[in-house]
Amino acid sequence: xxxxxxxxxxxxxxxxxxxxxxxxxxxxxxxxxGEFYALANKCxxxxxxxxxxxICGAAxxxxxxxxxDYIKEGEILRCPWHGIEYDIKNEGRMLADPQxxxxxxxxxxxxxxxxxxx
Ligand code: FES
Numbered sequence: 007x008x009x010x011x012x013x014x015x016x017x018x019x020x021x022x023x024x025x026x027x028x029x030x031x032x033x034x035x036x037x038x039x040g041e042f043y044a045l046a047n048k049c050x051x052x053x054x055x056x057x058x059x060x061i062c063g064a065a066x067x068x069x070x071x072x073x074x075d076y077i078k079e080g081e082i083l084r085c086p087w088h089g090i091e092y093d094i095k096n097e098g099r100m101l102a103d104p105q106x107x108x109x110x111x112x113x114x115x116x117x118x119x120x121x122x123x124x
Contacts, residue, residue: 008123024057038080
């Protein structure tokens with residue numbers, strides 16, 4: 007099963023677009039380095055549509071209590087409902103619980119089109 011989502015240039019780095027792979031809602035994310043990733047468009051917590059959230063970075067604690075670094079800019083998909091963060095480049099794993107991850111799909115560029123398959 008595969009679907010053409012959009013033209014490559016229609017999805018700018020740091021943005022996402024929702025689509026369907028057959029009956030499966032998916033979100034295609036483009037990270038700041040220009041790579042494309044396709045994930046299930048449904049939060050593992052209570053099922054929010056992740057494409058209504060945002061692509062951003064995440065706060066990571068430092069050795070100094072109360073201080074944080076901002077990491078993974080443009081690589082985190084944040085749920086719009088309660089803010090669970092998914093690592094786009096790491097198979098859609100939850101930052102807070104990396105054992106849990108979104109279903110991910112293959113993305114290929116075919117004749118300038120972003121094509122998702124499973
Ligand atoms: S539904 Fe996504 S964090 Fe709650």
